[in-house]
Amino acid sequence: MTTAVSPAADPPAVQLFNEIAIIEQLSRSRFERVLPPGMTLSQFGVLNHFARLGGEYAPAALASAFQVTRQTMTNTLQRLETAGLVALRPDPADGRAKIVTITPLGAAMRADCIARLAPVLAELDAVIPAADIAALLPGLRSLRQRLDAARRA
């Protein structure tokens, strides 16, 4: 026996990506509200990448690391450069490429962002059990890797 009038549910995959999209929106806006004016999560991500891993990177490598297109990374790097937070110079080994480095100002900005984000993270830790995060992470990593692999295919 079928329940007559219940609306058709979206397929599970649609529900999954729907939840993910909403979580992305909510978390992004929550984090960005506490960042210094003008700073965005995307820009912070680049600064954090340098501060965590050190070294120098080509824009294309950064785009690949963050899974955005090169155009998008060009945009983000231009804003960071205008603000004096990163520096770009030509790659002597490849006339097409550039090399991006973080500036001292950029490192200071990253530290400021970390300090501002800490209370929000603490608040989220109080609301979201660490066990839940641990339970979700492997599945999400796997999903991301499969999506990425399928993208290249």
Add this chain to the structure above:
Amino acid sequence: MTTAVSPAADPPAVQLFNEIAIIEQLSRSRFERVLPPGMTLSQFGVLNHFARLGGEYAPAALASAFQVTRQTMTNTLQRLETAGLVALRPDPADGRAKIVTITPLGAAMRADCIARLAPVLAELDAVIPAADIAALLPGLRSLRQRLDAARRA
């Protein structure tokens, strides 16, 4: 003994939101590539909402359903209205409010989108085991609900 040079890992919550952000990006662009020119997932989401649930809604209710701001929903509805896919009329019971309905053209567009999305969903089903989706969904729903509750607080 500490391993000396390993870079500090991001906190688990940061890793979680990072994975979610990347999955959102990859899935969004994958879906939007197959939609009719000019259509976006956001616009499709609104059409699909009407087609699945029927009825009429105020813009504010739609904004709430999709967890976006009213400004964002205003923008989306204006594009849909310009394209003739939804119709807006004043709410006789509330001078501030409007009532949104889907048009026959909008319903046809939604059906076209569903047809175009089907192969992508099928492809994803082949790549992502249904069990993985089922395992992730409850945790993500819970996470979304907690984030939403914390947002209002």
Add this chain to the structure above:
DNA sequence: ATTAGTTAGTTCGATATCGAATTAAATCGG
């Protein structure tokens, strides 16, 4: 070496999204 193909970065045009601020209408307390 010349050509074809690929890759790095950019520019352009479009949409989504947010926060801040505005206008109009409804609601509520006194």
Add this chain to the structure above:
DNA sequence: CCGATTTAATTCGATATCGAACTAACTAAT
């Protein structure tokens, strides 16, 4: 009944993001 508050929708300005198209430079194959 009226001022204060809230709510609905909008407008404005900003950023992120994508796809398409472009230039410059590297690479490989003949």
